[in-house]
Amino acid sequence: MALKQFRLFPRRFGYYPFIWLIYLVFPILNLQGYSGYKLLGGYALVVIFTVTYRQLYWTEGKAYSAWLGLQMLLIAVLCIVYSPFNFYMGFFASNFVGWYSDLRRFKRAFAVFAVMVVGLALLSFAKMYGTEGIFLFPFVVMMLITPFGIRSINRRRLLEKELDQAHEVIKDMVKREERMRIARDLHDTMGHTLSLITLKSQLIEKLVVKNPERAQAEAREIQRTSRAALRQVRELVSEMRAVSVAEELAEAGEMLRSAEIALEVDGDAALPGVSDLTQNILSLCIKEAVTNIVKHSGADLCRIGIGMTAGEVRITVEDNGVGVGLLDRGTGGEAQRRDGNGMKGMAERLALIDGSLTLVPGTGRGTLLTVVTPRVVKERKDGETA
Known part of the structure; x- marks a missing residue:
């Protein structure tokens, strides 16, 4: 059995997930002031964070919530234990919070995320010097707004997809209804005519020897009936939607x-x-x-x-x-x-x-x-x- 090809991210997202990976450079740079086990621990946390980032593109349901919760925990540890500037990694989590389609789950995840963002912002502000902490405020606002924007975009895409599916269903229903209408019309208009032709042809078979003149008359009647049937078919065809x-x-x-x-x-x-x-x-x-x-x-x-x-x-x-x-x-x-x-x-x-x-x-x-x-x-x- 052929092995399933490994993909880092789903094909439908294109290059979008890879662009965000560039920002993992900043937590790595923030680790350069450390050494020994603390440096190795920091690298390990960044690696695990990268795994959560990848998994969030593939999982859903409870697994998705678990990976998102782990990602938030890693952001908090990197921010508290290492550098307050790792606070900006919260933008990763803010993106994934907006992916919840269920409103109740979205509110729950956003509440946890908001508590984490505000708490880390206060801790980071206390560790920064001079006016550095002031620049945190607009980023806090952006992080709290981003999930709503992402969710709105995803909902619009979902609605567009559902609309396209509805259009396809409507097309199929229209085609099916048209076929049923044609079938009914053919049955109603042609059934009696074809039955009449069958009966007359059986009559001709019996009369052809006994009464040839009567058989000829019945044959002429069959011709008139068949022409009328052909005219009915043409009328049905002409009533169908004409494609130019x-x-x-x-x-x-x-x-x-x-x-x-x-x-x-x-x-x-x-x-x-x-x-x-x-x-x-x-x-x-x-x-x-x-x-x-x-x-x-x-x-x-x-x-x-x-x-x-x-x-x-x-x-x-x-x-x-x-x-x-x-x-x-x-x-x-x-x-x-x-x-x-x-x-x-x-x-x-x-x-x-x-x-x-x-x-x-x-x-x-x-x-x-x-x-x-x-x-x-x-x-x-x-x-x-x-």
């Missing part, structure tokens, strides 16, 4: 940037005059294509081209990756890529608006995906949209 191509390109750029893949976009992403339904389906196709590039291509460049003519919208997505074995596919085609569940879903979405997609090798290497859709979805006289 421009919005999807912004998200694609973030995804590619995270994967260290450059993105080049050519054309007008606004697609003026293109319906929300068409833009939504095109956005889903772009998302699927970019996801495939990030996961499978090994590319470092993605080019997305957007073009419009009087009758159609054309989007190309090309990468310079390793490429795959590809097959052309049009609307309703049965050919699939070996990893083609995503591509199959793309083709099925495009079929709703009479669109098509084609996959071919790229100009140099990699893959070129071309998506073509009509600019206007027309309503045919038989009720089926095109």
Whole structure:
């Protein structure tokens, strides 16, 4: 079993804990006037103090309070037994007192700290000469204020973290509710229609020999029913929140940037005059294509081209990756890529608006995906949209 890597301080704090270690130079300098066992004892106290400093970044709960109490005791000993100038080490403890998130524990720790600071300040003032003791007063005030400032900063960070978590929960709830709504709508609108088609198809199977004319009429009725069902599906899709191509390109750029893949976009992403339904389906196709590039291509460049003519919208997505074995596919085609569940879903979405997609090798290497859709979805006289 691999040994766990030792870390002096948690990674999330960066260089902040190391900066404070610089101030341990001062108690070491204050020991230079001593010798023998007292000097060795002073060094030992500084070493133990350093250990408490390190442990306070790792522990919590009762262990945290114990290490903080030991640190305060060491400050008091270094100040009383050695030099009154070691009083300034109280800033270490004032920082850690502010880390208590529980208000009752914070008050308790602050009360102990305040008694220590005031008591050491009075003792140090008695040992200092002339006006030296006067300079202690502002430091006492700063030490007593610091825990409140540190606690306020930590509480704000905690609230921001909780707010971010709440936003993620809300996003998940919105997605879940949207899926449930779509499922309910599909069940309510399509369940009866599909049941009707099933019954009529069973009837046709019985009538095809006995009464061919009646079977033909029922078949025509199934066609009308299926077209009505297709229209209902399109209405459901159009009622969903439409994501524009421009919005999807912004998200694609973030995804590619995270994967260290450059993105080049050519054309007008606004697609003026293109319906929300068409833009939504095109956005889903772009998302699927970019996801495939990030996961499978090994590319470092993605080019997305957007073009419009009087009758159609054309989007190309090309990468310079390793490429795959590809097959052309049009609307309703049965050919699939070996990893083609995503591509199959793309083709099925495009079929709703009479669109098509084609996959071919790229100009140099990699893959070129071309998506073509009509600019206007027309309503045919038989009720089926095109």
